Amino acid sequence: MPTRRDFLKLISTATAAGMAGIALPTLAGNATGYVSKRPPLAKRKFTSQAVERQLARVKAAIGDPKLAWMFENCYPNTLDTTVELGTLDGKPDTFVITGDIDAMWLRDSSAQVVPYLPLAKDDPALQRLFRGLIRRQAHCIRIDPYANAFLPDPHAKPLEWSVHDVTDMKPGVGERKWEIDSLCYPIRLAHGYWQATGDTRPFDDDWREAMHLVLKTFREQQRKYDHGPYHFQRTSAVPSESLMLGGYGNPTRPNGMIHSMFRPSDDACVYPLSVPSNLFAVLSLRQLAHMSRAMHDAAFAAECEALADEVERAVQRDGRMHDADGKAFWAYEIDGFGNQLFMDDANVPSLLALPYLGCCDRNDPVYRRTRELAWSTRNPYFFRGKAGEGIGGPHEGLRMIWPMSIMMYAQTSSDVAQIRQCLRWLRDTDAGSGFMHEAFDQDDPAKFTRSWFAWANTLFGELMVDIQRKHPELLRG
Numbered sequence: 001m002p003t004r005r006d007f008l009k010l011i012s013t014a015t016a017a018g019m020a021g022i023a024l025p026t027l028a029g030n031a032t033g034y035v036s037k038r039p040p041l042a043k044r045k046f047t048s049q050a051v052e053r054q055l056a057r058v059k060a061a062i063g064d065p066k067l068a069w070m071f072e073n074c075y076p077n078t079l080d081t082t083v084e085l086g087t088l089d090g091k092p093d094t095f096v097i098t099g100d101i102d103a104m105w106l107r108d109s110s111a112q113v114v115p116y117l118p119l120a121k122d123d124p125a126l127q128r129l130f131r132g133l134i135r136r137q138a139h140c141i142r143i144d145p146y147a148n149a150f151l152p153d154p155h156a157k158p159l160e161w162s163v164h165d166v167t168d169m170k171p172g173v174g175e176r177k178w179e180i181d182s183l184c185y186p187i188r189l190a191h192g193y194w195q196a197t198g199d200t201r202p203f204d205d206d207w208r209e210a211m212h213l214v215l216k217t218f219r220e221q222q223r224k225y226d227h228g229p230y231h232f233q234r235t236s237a238v239p240s241e242s243l244m245l246g247g248y249g250n251p252t253r254p255n256g257m258i259h260s261m262f263r264p265s266d267d268a269c270v271y272p273l274s275v276p277s278n279l280f281a282v283l284s285l286r287q288l289a290h291m292s293r294a295m296h297d298a299a300f301a302a303e304c305e306a307l308a309d310e311v312e313r314a315v316q317r318d319g320r321m322h323d324a325d326g327k328a329f330w331a332y333e334i335d336g337f338g339n340q341l342f343m344d345d346a347n348v349p350s351l352l353a354l355p356y357l358g359c360c361d362r363n364d365p366v367y368r369r370t371r372e373l374a375w376s377t378r379n380p381y382f383f384r385g386k387a388g389e390g391i392g393g394p395h396e397g398l399r400m401i402w403p404m405s406i407m408m409y410a411q412t413s414s415d416v417a418q419i420r421q422c423l424r425w426l427r428d429t430d431a432g433s434g435f436m437h438e439a440f441d442q443d444d445p446a447k448f449t450r451s452w453f454a455w456a457n458t459l460f461g462e463l464m465v466d467i468q469r470k471h472p473e474l475l476r477g
Helices: 003-018 049-060 065-074 076-082 107-124 123-142 181-198 205-220 277-293 296-318 365-374 402-413 415-430 454-470 473-474
Strands: 082-090 091-096 171-177 320-322 328-330 383-384 387-390 440-441
Touching: 049 065, 049 107, 049 123, 049 454, 065 454, 076 082, 076 107, 076 454, 082 123, 091 107, 107 123, 107 181, 107 454, 123 181, 123 205, 171 454, 181 205, 181 277, 205 277, 205 296, 277 415, 277 473, 328 402, 387 402, 402 415, 402 454, 415 454, 415 473, 454 473
Parallel strands: none
Antiparallel strands: 082 091, 320 328, 383 387
């Protein structure tokens, strides 16, 4: 039976074959050899004047012609190619696909647009997009808070690889892999939009109902008394596509943390108590409490804060490991019995990305030790080759570096030399395409997955904007 991996490999192979006869641009001393890869204006899905102004300003500050070209292609890619505006129940609606899959992941759709939040206050069209997406995500959560992906047509069949899954599929669901971060990202988006604009129009009764479902689901997945209602099985040759023990996953001893049966990569967890995902949930619950209290729902805010405190105590107590010198660092997953797994996966939330999300300060000593180990051979999914170095994960296998991890390494660094090196790796591993990919081979960037992966593209754009703000000298040279 085909899986999401099979589908994406087919797409990437076809794209690579189509590029085989194309002469790729070389890194020249000026930008004349680089032609924009953006769709013509009439074919763009959405245009924001604020984003266009930001693009022009930052691009003009980039001295390297190839980096400037890549920024122009990547920064607006989500808006150019993945956004569909409409109405739902008489209100603004925004559906955001991932790129090469015609479905909306709660995680990806949020992460794809968050870099535009700082521009929303002065752009009414951008505000309308955000209001529509916040409402669409609330609509999806009310359909099924355990699903990770949703379809534009509620009457369509699930995604091809999900049709025969053994789980409680609902109409409109594309895939039903339970991942904590699927419910955290919509809160991150809603809170960020509210902070950026002060606009409370999206936060109506439907949104509040969805947020109550988030809290209910998090509590269910603490699994204090039983394994809860969620189960999932899939017939696949890839073990990480399904869950053990009747679809409920590996055994755990409840400790107050929230179970996540799949990772942000959509791969099954080894141990279902994910440390980075639980730390993300703590932050999200406190953001939700902040919003709820400001909107005069103190009782719900108190419930969110109580759960956040409980989960945080459990993670702090059980989620740390220690090296030979007794220095603490974060585990990636645990089971509550005392078993702990150290690794990191490129998909966010990751251990590497904790400060980027706001879960900790990047100078926190536990985080700094964790970051050092994650970016080393102590992490079985850290790869170093002729083309670059970075973190991958089981999703695309060994040797495959995800540009997303390089971006997170730069985002969490205050070392100018580290950031400069990250820019070189990102610039030189695009296979001449002008875009970011899901993953590339450590020795040969011409071997890559996903030629149209909007999350990675927008994330690269966000990184360039941040570097221009914090270290403009790095881009001038």
